[in-house]
Amino acid sequence: MPALPQVRRVFVVDDEPLIASTLATILCHHGFDATSFSKPLEALLASRSEAPDLLISDVMMPTLSGIELAIQVQEAWPKCKVLLFSGQALTDDSLESARRAGHYFEVLTKPIHPAELLRKIQSLADEAPPRPSVTGVPRRKFYLRSA
Numbered sequence: 001m002p003a004l005p006q007v008r009r010v011f012v013v014d015d016e017p018l019i020a021s022t023l024a025t026i027l028c029h030h031g032f033d034a035t036s037f038s039k040p041l042e043a044l045l046a047s048r049s050e051a052p053d054l055l056i057s058d059v060m061m062p063t064l065s066g067i068e069l070a071i072q073v074q075e076a077w078p079k080c081k082v083l084l085f086s087g088q089a090l091t092d093d094s095l096e097s098a099r100r101a102g103h104y105f106e107v108l109t110k111p112i113h114p115a116e117l118l119r120k121i122q123s124l125a126d127e128a129p130p131r132p133s134v135t136g137v138p139r140r141k142f143y144l145r146s147a
Contacts, residue, residue: 009050010034010121013043013057013069023056026114027121040064044072051077054121059086059107067098070105081124083117085110 010032014020017038024036037043040061047055055073057066070082087110098105108120 008033009052010054010056011037011043011047011052011073013037013040013055013061013066015039015058015061019058023114023117026117030118040066040069044069047073047076047080052080054081054083054124056083056085056117058110059084067105071098082106083108083120083124085112087111 010024010027012020012024012027012034013036014023015038017036020036020038024034027034035046037046040057041063043055043057044064052073055070057069059066061069066084066086070084073080074082082105084105085108106120108117
């Protein structure tokens with residue numbers, strides 16, 4: 001499946017380095033400029049100088065959750081698309097809280113087959129830009145927590 005121009009630079013974030021690097025390698029082999037991060041704060045710092053077109057992130061991570069990371073990246077780069085993945089059931093509460101604040105993210109279940117991930121990326125590339133905040137619902141700001 002060829003990479004689309006709308007989604008070229010991809011940040012892959014997972015606190016398990018093997019997962020992050022493997023997904024980034026797979027994406028690189030499919031024509032993406034993918035960078036892996038095992039620390040969400042490093043991905044956030046990198047996003048401040050280099051806008052990702054797509055952020056793929058685990059939800060449950062130390063220091064900064066994937067949802068908090070996605071919100072902060074999209075505040076800086078509103079056109080950045082987001083795919084979250086998780087192997088934990090606790091994600092629902094965090095995701096609902098983000099939705100109430102006007103942020104809509106799709107969450108994929110871990111483990112995910114590379115072909116399925118590529119299909120999801122293709123469908124994101126085909127979609128309209130990210131949904132704006134719901135009128136009247138203030139967007140919550142999330143900031144870095146100290147370790």
